[in-house]
Amino acid sequence: MQLIWLRSDLRQHDNTALAAAAARGPTVAVYLLSPQQWLEHDDAPCKVDFWLRNLRELSHSLGALNIPLLIRSAAHWDQAPAELLKLCRQLKIEAVHVNEEYGVHESRRDEAVAETLRAEGIEFHSYLDQLLFKPGTVLTRTGTYFQVFSQFRKVCYERLHGSLPSRLKAPGKQAALNIASDAIPDEVKGFATPSESLRALWPAGEEEARRRLDTFTDAQIDYYQSERDFPAKPGTSQLSPYLAAGVISPRQCLHAALHSNQGEFESGKVGAVTWINELLWREFYKHILVGYPRVSRHRAFRPETEALAWRNAPEDLKAWQEARTGLPIIDAAMRQLLETGWMHNRLRMVVAMFLTKNLLIDWREGERFFMRHLIDGDLAANNGGWQWSSSTGTDSAPYFRIFNPVSQSEKFDAEGVFIKHWLPELAGLNKKQVHNPASAGGLFGVADYPAPIVNLGASRDRALTAFKNLPSRQSAGAVNE
Structure with missing residues (x-):
């Protein structure tokens, strides 16, 4: 039995860890509620609510594939190794699959979980998923992380011209397991439920994320460069919450933008080129987080x-x-x-x-x-x-x-x-x-x-x-x- 531990990757399509787990055998998914850790990380109540609403949608779509979604609690990430080990023992899990996350606390958590599981003979596999390039693979000639975006972008362009990261299909339906999905809580203690008007602005689910992406790349992306700076105009994609929660992947965004621009990164429609640039800024800052960990410790980069x-x-x-x-x-x-x-x-x-x-x-x-x-x-x-x-x-x-x-x-x-x-x-x-x-x-x-x-x-x-x-x-x- 395989276990995918979901974090900021709340989707079934183009989900690297989910595809890898399902390819190896019967799969169960788990999500850990970590309210104490979220409070320490200043996560917004509306963001936690967005996670819960997306988990509800994902539980439904995974259920159609006979992949149960379980909810467990580890108030602080220090409790994650013991909680996951307990679940693995209960379900006789052979391997746990995760998509990489970045930041000092995230890295320490995953190292601790991997060590605990491997000591028990349970495999732990992590995959590149929320980025186009693995941190540490886009470096200067002297082997250091880039500090200037334009230089970083140039190397990214060269890599993308050589080979585009491909998207993965959702897993197929597996044989039914005798495991019921858990109910997704409506709220988590310590995080107030946001207003209905706020929730209505951000409907949950992959379908909504893909609808927004399609609408943007079909029509609006042409005007992105000229209208994105005007707050009264609908000039931006409004996809950032979906990217942050992993309801849509940067690969899906990149492919959609390229499709609208005849496969070009640096020429053609200036709107598409500018938007791809923004995806690479997002990438750049994640690489900075890994290369210069002081910025995730509340320290100035300079x-x-x-x-x-x-x-x-x-x-x-x-x-x-x-x-x-x-x-x-x-x-x-x-x-x-x-x-x-x-x-x-x-x-x-x-x-x-x-x-x-x-x-x-x-x-x-x-x-x-x-x-x-x-x-x-x-x-x-x-x-x-x-x-x-x-x-x-x-x-x-x-x-x-x-x-x-x-x-x-x-x-x-x-x-x-x-x-x-x-x-x-x-x-x-x-x-x-x-x-x-x-x-x-x-x-x-x-x-x-x-x-x-x-x-x-x-x-x-x-x-x-x-x-x-x-x-x-x-x-x-x-x-x-």
Whole structure:
């Protein structure tokens, strides 16, 4: 009997470990509920709920193949080896199959499980699945992990031209086992159930993920490059929660994008090329996580930035968290996050730069808050994005690059459509005033909207000074966008 231990791979199609297990014999699936570990990792309640809803869909589709899905508890990952060994003994399991996960805690957990099982004569097999390339196989000429995305991408392109990673079919139906699937819980203690409106935005299941992928690559991908930065437009794929939970694979995404672009990575439709680029950024940050494990230990990628004189400003942090900064594009983006579990990518950069540069608050505060609210929260991508914005990360924005939220708002939400959707109290302002109500003079019916908590010019100068005072700083002139 074979056991597949499901984690961030909640699908039956193109699932490497599932295909390998089923090819070797009768297969059972298991999922471990680990609420204590999830709390330590700041996993959002809406993300845990998304996992449970996807598990319910997956249990149904695996059931049609006579593959039972069992639910077990290991509150902390330290308990995973004993819990899995107990199950393996009960079911007389010969081999356990998993898809690789990345991060310090994930690696330690899998090493401990493998050691415990092998000591009992049970095989443990792990497979490359959530990435196109195994970390450690895309390296510089000197054998180190890439730190610059464009160089990493170039090698990825060369590899992909040589051979595309192929997709795997779902397993066939196996003979019925005398094992019943477990009921999937509706909730897990410690994680509140999100609103029905949030859940409705993110239906669970592979069918929905593939529908979104098909819709995007059939029609929208052509406009991706030109529309992805405009938060009021449906310019992005909205697939990130499905990728983070493994409801769809990066291989499926890559093949769909290539199909829409006659097999080209670097030429043809600029929208498809740009989207493939985004898949490779996701890949890049996972490789960084493995190559430079300090980033998964809450450390800056650029060690010299650990000396930054971040401000201890709890009231400013709270105003940012609660969408009360007085800067409409910041507050609208934060409301989108709080109500939907998701934020438009351009706005993730804008609000992150505002927190870390204009408010000079430690990027770790923002990283943690995002993880606690994002349905697509992913350690590598979230950490990579925050460290990019705060100029502490690999291949990050230079410290003097500071987005001006008002300029960004005027450029990417010119008519104020996005702002007015999330801040209806500003609906009465014209398209000039809506980006900066304080400059309008007078109340204009927005008495409920706060004044800006910071002066953008003065706070920008403060950030430049803080970065210039670092022991080893980047040398270049200031840029204000």
